Amino acid sequence: MPFYCQRCGTGLPLSARFCSNCGTVVTAAPPPPGRPLVRPIAGRQIAGVCIGVAQANGWNVTTVRILTVVGCVFTSGLVGVAYLAGWIGIPEEPIAMSAIYPPSQGSYPPGTPGNYPPSV
Known part of the structure; x- marks a missing residue:
């Protein structure tokens, strides 16, 4: 894919930052x-x-x-x-990981009051 100066149309290498012909700053295409x-x-x-x-x-x-x-x-x-x-x-x-920690069920850490572990 050729790379050209937008001002003068000179062909440039992909690593060029300035046009060798007119001196214009060249930017890479997105x-x-x-x-x-x-x-x-x-x-x-x-x-x-x-x-x-x-x-x-x-x-x-x-x-x-x-x-x-x-x-x-x-x-x-x-x-x-x-x-x-x-x-x-x-x-x-x-x-993709869920951003919710700890889980909304029960309490954390174990041994704290609440419904952890779930009762059967």
Whole structure:
């Protein structure tokens, strides 16, 4: 993806902070909106690599899974190796934790008056 000065249109390297032609300060384009590449907890079949790639790029997950299987067969397992690398390299989606502590039932710590442990 080429990077150009907005003032004079000179092509610049991605690490440039100033235009080499006109001296204008250049800013990097913001990253495109979308989901980060993570392996989600819900909806996975094996490791969540296909659904993570599909969600990050806005693709259909079924199409990605079919292309993965077909690619694994036709590339003699090269796509399978890439899948394993994705399993290891793509981080798992963080688990959402409740901000409520301690639980609203009973009292905490044990031994304090209240209904802890629950009576049966």
